[in-house]
Amino acid sequence: MALKIRLARGGSKKRPFYQIVIADARSPRDGRFLEKVGSWNPMLKKDDAKRVELNNERIAYWMSNGALPTDRVLRFLNEAGIVTREARVNPTKALPGKKAQERLAEAKQKADDAAAAAAAE
Template sequence: KVHLQITASLLLKKYHGGHVVIRMALGGATNRPFYRIVAAYNKRSRDGKCIEQLGSYDPLPNIYNEKLVGFNYDRIKYWMGCGAHPTKPVAKLLGLKLLTLKIQMYFQITICFIGSW
């Protein structure tokens, strides 16, 4: 019985309430924003503690006039599979790539289905 109480108290300390969202955390310096794409509880502050960093986004163009975006798509798919909701800006950044991932998954399923005949 004592063991169950200790386990329950540890679980309560780790749970922070709310649900998990995929959002941007602001970093960088004055007039030089830089965003980290993170999985965090929705009740945490914007730049507060996160569960996991999933990518980064640099909104200012570099010398080649490119805005740099990097994601870990496997982890994003994992968190979305666990029920995490992306915020609107993150969904906009993910839009094209997730569409191609859905198309690739469709073709993989189709190929597996045809191969099982």
Template sequence: MVKIRLTRGGAKKRPFYHIIVTDQRNKRDGRSIERLGYYNPIATPTEKRVELDTERVKHWISNGAQLTDKVRVLFKEASAQASA
């Protein structure tokens, strides 16, 4: 099954996550099909916290991909930012 999930990057104690499309059998930081955006949990007020290509996410969902719980929350946040 294809999943849209987070993969970790960044330095020790400074996490940074890419939002990717991958097969669920791949490792967390393993091979991905497509990178859709990023999530910076420790962003300052001047930096973007979430950047996400919502159109591509909708495309993957229509093709059967499933979102993880955290990505679902981030997708709602990015959709709210885009409509505002």
């Protein structure tokens, strides 16, 4: 059985509240779980102590038994100092698309041609 440490959504419409649970990877998001090991309330301020609550001992136990955290839960565990999360950097994300790069190259070529023509005169 593949275990995941993941979020199960609760709360009302437009007022989310998440439980951090240990669940089988095949079970639905809000379905059956084995144990509740924490909670996350995104409606609270980021510096509020009750925003993320974790049961460190139980999380360590389940991770030793093969449970893998999802990316969002891994961020919480990294902030708590339980696990180290590698920073994910995508340097190509900020680059313009292929067509925009072609337009920039054309504009640069036209500017270079115009500068060369002005210098020749």
